Amino acid sequence: MIQTINFLKPNRDNIKNYSIIGTFLVLVSLIDVISNAFLKINLTSFLPGSLTTLFPLIIGLIGLNMMRIDYSGNKKLDLLNKNINTNNFNALLTLLILFSIIKALPQSLSWMIFDATISGDSKDACTGTGACWTYIKVWFRRFMYGMYPNEFHWRINTAFILVIALGFVGYFMKENLKKYLALYYVIIYPVIAYLVIYYLISGGSFGLQWVETGAWGGLSLTFIVSFFCLIFCFPLGMIFALGRRSNLPAIKYISICYIEFWRGVPLITVLFMSSVMFPMFLPEDFFMDKLVRVIIAITLFEAAYCAEVIRGGLQSLPRGQYDAAKSLGMGYWKMHIFVILPQALKLVIPGIANTFLALVKDTPLIFVVGLAELAGMLALAKTNPKWLGFAMEGYIFASIIFWIICYAMSKYSYNLEAKYKTER
Amino acid sequence: MDNRGIDFGFGFLSQESSFDVQFSLIEYSGSDSYARAFLVGLLNTLLVSFISIIICTILGVIIGVARLSSNYLIKNSAAWYVEFFRNIPLLLQIFFWYYAALRALPMPEKANAWFGVTYMTVKGYYIPAMVWENLNVFLYCGLAAIIAIIVLRNYANKLRDIQGKQIPVLFYSASLLIVLPLLSFLIGGVSLEFEIPELKKLSKISYIYEGGISLPPELIALVLALSLYTSTFVAECVRAGIEGVSKGQKEAAASVGLTPNQVLKLVIMPQALRIIIPPTTNQYLNLTKNSSLAAAIAYPDLVLVFAGTALMQTGKAIEIVSITMLTYLTISLTIAAIMNWYNKKIEIKEK
Numbered sequence: 165m166i167q168t169i170n171f172l173k174p175n176r177d178n179i180k181n182y183s184i185i186g187t188f189l190v191l192v193s194l195i196d197v198i199s200n201a202f203l204k205i206n207l208t209s210f211l212p213g214s215l216t217t218l219f220p221l222i223i224g225l226i227g228l229n230m231m232r233i234d235y236s237g238n239k240k241l242d243l244l245n246k247n248i249n250t251n252n253f254n255a256l257l258t259l260l261i262l263f264s265i266i267k268a269l270p271q272s273l274s275w276m277i278f279d280a281t282i283s284g285d286s287k288d289a290c291t292g293t294g295a296c297w298t299y300i301k302v303w304f305r306r307f308m309y310g311m312y313p314n315e316f317h318w319r320i321n322t323a324f325i326l327v328i329a330l331g332f333v334g335y336f337m338k339e340n341l342k343k344y345l346a347l348y349y350v351i352i353y354p355v356i357a358y359l360v361i362y363y364l365i366s367g368g369s370f371g372l373q374w375v376e377t378g379a380w381g382g383l384s385l386t387f388i389v390s391f392f393c394l395i396f397c398f399p400l401g402m403i404f405a406l407g408r409r410s411n412l413p414a415i416k417y418i419s420i421c422y423i424e425f426w427r428g429v430p431l432i433t434v435l436f437m438s439s440v441m442f443p444m445f446l447p448e449d450f451f452m453d454k455l456v457r458v459i460i461a462i463t464l465f466e467a468a469y470c471a472e473v474i475r476g477g478l479q480s481l482p483r484g485q486y487d488a489a490k491s492l493g494m495g496y497w498k499m500h501i502f503v504i505l506p507q508a509l510k511l512v513i514p515g516i517a518n519t520f521l522a523l524v525k526d527t528p529l530i531f532v533v534g535l536a537e538l539a540g541m542l543a544l545a546k547t548n549p550k551w552l553g554f555a556m557e558g559y560i561f562a563s564i565i566f567w568i569i570c571y572a573m574s575k576y577s578y579n580l581e582a583k584y585k586t587e588r
Numbered sequence: 589m590d591n592r593g594i595d596f597g598f599g600f601l602s603q604e605s606s607f608d609v610q611f612s613l614i615e616y617s618g619s620d621s622y623a624r625a626f627l628v629g630l631l632n633t634l635l636v637s638f639i640s641i642i643i644c645t646i647l648g649v650i651i652g653v654a655r656l657s658s659n660y661l662i663k664n665s666a667a668w669y670v671e672f673f674r675n676i677p678l679l680l681q682i683f684f685w686y687y688a689a690l691r692a693l694p695m696p697e698k699a700n701a702w703f704g705v706t707y708m709t710v711k712g713y714y715i716p717a718m719v720w721e722n723l724n725v726f727l728y729c730g731l732a733a734i735i736a737i738i739v740l741r742n743y744a745n746k747l748r749d750i751q752g753k754q755i756p757v758l759f760y761s762a763s764l765l766i767v768l769p770l771l772s773f774l775i776g777g778v779s780l781e782f783e784i785p786e787l788k789k790l791s792k793i794s795y796i797y798e799g800g801i802s803l804p805p806e807l808i809a810l811v812l813a814l815s816l817y818t819s820t821f822v823a824e825c826v827r828a829g830i831e832g833v834s835k836g837q838k839e840a841a842a843s844v845g846l847t848p849n850q851v852l853k854l855v856i857m858p859q860a861l862r863i864i865i866p867p868t869t870n871q872y873l874n875l876t877k878n879s880s881l882a883a884a885i886a887y888p889d890l891v892l893v894f895a896g897t898a899l900m901q902t903g904k905a906i907e908i909v910s911i912t913m914l915t916y917l918t919i920s921l922t923i924a925a926i927m928n929w930y931n932k933k934i935e936i937k938e939k
Contacts, residue, residue, distance in 0.1 A: 246658075247658075247659065247660035248659055248660055248661055250658055250659070254657075254658070254659045254662075257659060257661070257662055258659060258661050258662070261661045261662065261665055262661070424921065424924075425917065427920070428916060428917040428919075428920035428921055428924075429877070429913045429916045429917055429920075430877035430878065430880040430891075430916055431877075432880045432881060432883060432891055433880065433891060433895060433909065433912050433913050433916065434913075436891070436895050436909055436912075437909050437913070440899065440905040440909065441905045441906050441909045441910075444905065444906060521675075524677075525675075525676075525677040525678065526677070527677075528677045528679040528680060529679060529881070531679070531884070532883065532884060539677070539679055539680055539683065542683070543683070546687065555683075555687040555688040555691065556684075556688040556689075556692075559680060559683055559684040559687070559688050560684075560688075562680055563676045563680055563681075563684065566675070566676055566677050566680060567672070567675045567676050570674075570675035570676070571671065571675050574675070
């Protein structure tokens with residue numbers, strides 16, 4: 165049997181031989197790489213020079229080549245061939261990806277988990293070669309709450325829980341109250357949320373001690389800023405989107421100028437403007453908190469992006485919708501509120517979600533005007549003389565947190581999109 | 589403003605700036621004017637945007653095509669690459685590269701040579717500098733080659749329209765592009781030498797590379813973060829563009845007898861590019877605007893040099909912030925106008 169094997173063209177007649185030899189060769193190459201990466205044993209050290217490094221690749225390629233039998237009749241083999249092994253180039257890429265994952269795994273695993281330290285509460289605990297999660301543990305409260313006094317952290321937590329609970333009110337509203345839902349989310353909810361955050365987190369009344377906004381920080385500040393900007397930028401964006409499509413030239417050109425201006429400048433210069441230029445235009449005795457100024461700046465900035473996304477939705481609606489609404493005797497506002505906007509907004513859910521994601525990812529920028537949210541707290545912690553040299557851990561920690569938030573948001577937007585999708 | 593004692597005016601632009609900039613493309617010292625400092629910042633911004641745009645395009649196209657691969661592993665690795673780099677704030681990525689990853693590089697005296705002549709150290713990336721002789725002759729040759737290619741293309745198009753003949757334009761243009769500059773070396777007296785960086789001891793413990801060009805770590809961190817971040821968006825644009833061309837187009841083109849190369853060149857690419865180019869230009873604009881984050885790691889770009897240092901020194905907040913914003917606005921609006929014109933040109937003319 166073995167003599168009839170043609171090494172160049174595997175065929176169905178000898179499928180068993182080919183698949184067994186092929187699998188064996190691929191396994192050999194994988195074992196070689198694994199033993200090299202995990203156990204640091206070079207099985208092929210008897211081979212000369214660069215051949216040692218190329219050995220698993222060559223063996224693996226030959227193996228995959230032998231396994232590549234079209235319509236073999238074996239379901240598993242067909243599935244494998246179809247997915248990772250359609251031709252030699254694909255096989256090469258497959259092997260390279262597999263090998264690089266195997267090579268990277270032990271190093272990153274041992275740095276992040278096996279050699280890492282988490283016990284203790286000072287830098288001295290970190291003596292190993294791995295990551296020092298002690299640093300994150302000790303600084304955790306600072307990363308979450310900034311310079312907010314430790315004994316008042318419950319106030320931030322309560323405020324957040326209250327705000328989130330209020331946000332879910334819409335789900336439990338009675339059927340006959342549902343028509344006020346938009347009113348609630350656009351006007352009442354932001355006001356209540358503002359009052360809750362103002363009285364609970366700022367304090368100053370009801371026997372709560374005043375904490376100035378300069379002390380706010382960490383991830384909670386990221387949430388506060390993104391929350392208010394999200395709430396305010398959406399209605400504002402809607403107004404400018406409608407304005408840009410208006411028939412009145414004044415409104416139209418004001419909207420166009422507004423949108424094009426904010427979309428043309430980087431956020432960082434807007435923040436600079438809010439912190440150094442804006443106060444000069446205010447009356448001398450008028451004081452506006454830095455945090456409020458930043459929130460206004462980001463809101464105005466993102467509203468322009470929101471407006472463009474919503475305009476896209478408005479434009480994609482067929483003219484018939486407008487005409488039908490008008491022929492029913494609806495005026496401008498009635499037509500937009502009941503016919504146009506519900507359909508347009510449904511269409512632009514992915515775009516709006518992208519804008520919101522961009523907003524959340526932009527919040528670390530408030531660091532340039534001296535508000536220390538998560539990235540700013542990391543920069544502070546990094547320069548602390550007691551904790552020098554742990555920048556890597558800090559940034560990995562922050563990246564993971566932001567990644568989870570953003571990934572969850574994007575997945576949620578897919579869900580929303582699927583939920584409101586209607587056949588047209 | 590008046591009762592605050594602030595005087596408004598742009599006279600400060602011609603004053604002596606008296607601050608130094610670490611890294612600049614043009615000659616600059618403290619005795620130059622604020623206007624020149626502005627130019628230094630602007631050029632640095634454009635430099636970092638330009639390099640990042642090139643890298644992110646290459647990466648983005650590769651990843652975008654990989655997402656459409658039939659190979660399960662490649663498809664998913666590309667998808668995870670996109671999900672990973674897209675969902676981490678750019679500022680954190682810049683910080684990560686600058687403060688964590690690039691700080692782990694070796695000191696100059698311990699650095700190993702990459703490709704034999706370049707050195708990646710904690711103090712920056714040292715690459716050989718090119719020393720040209722008669723550079724202008726070389727540039728003229730390049731220019732001549734480009735003009736010749738344009739003429740050739742027009743001629744080939746005419747030939748195709750009138751006589752139906754095809755000539756291999758790509759081959760001719762490539763050879764023109766290589767041969768003409770090569771001739772300038774042989775005949776025109778152009779010569780090129782490389783100045784390779786060499787290790788030099790400054791004091792007992794401090795070493796530095798001399799000669800060649802040194803790219804500061806700020807630039808490298810910025811380019812890495814910007815191009816990795818933006819490449820995910822470019823990849824999505826590329827994927828959407830290729831998916832947007834319907835399968836029937838390809839089959840129809842094949843059935844009229846076009847070769848696979850012609851199908852790609854004449855049918856698929858023009859349609860895919862129509863979908864790809866507008867959003868990709870948007871991403872390039874975003875990248876240029878995002879390069880202003882350079883200020884956070886002290887790369888001397890427009891925001892840091894002008895809206896940072898110059899503002900601190902002169903206190904002319906209104907003037908300086910407006911100039912900075914207007915500069916970015918001009919760049920954005922110019923490119924947006926060009927894009928609108930381009931869109932009008934390529935859009936499908938429906939009746």
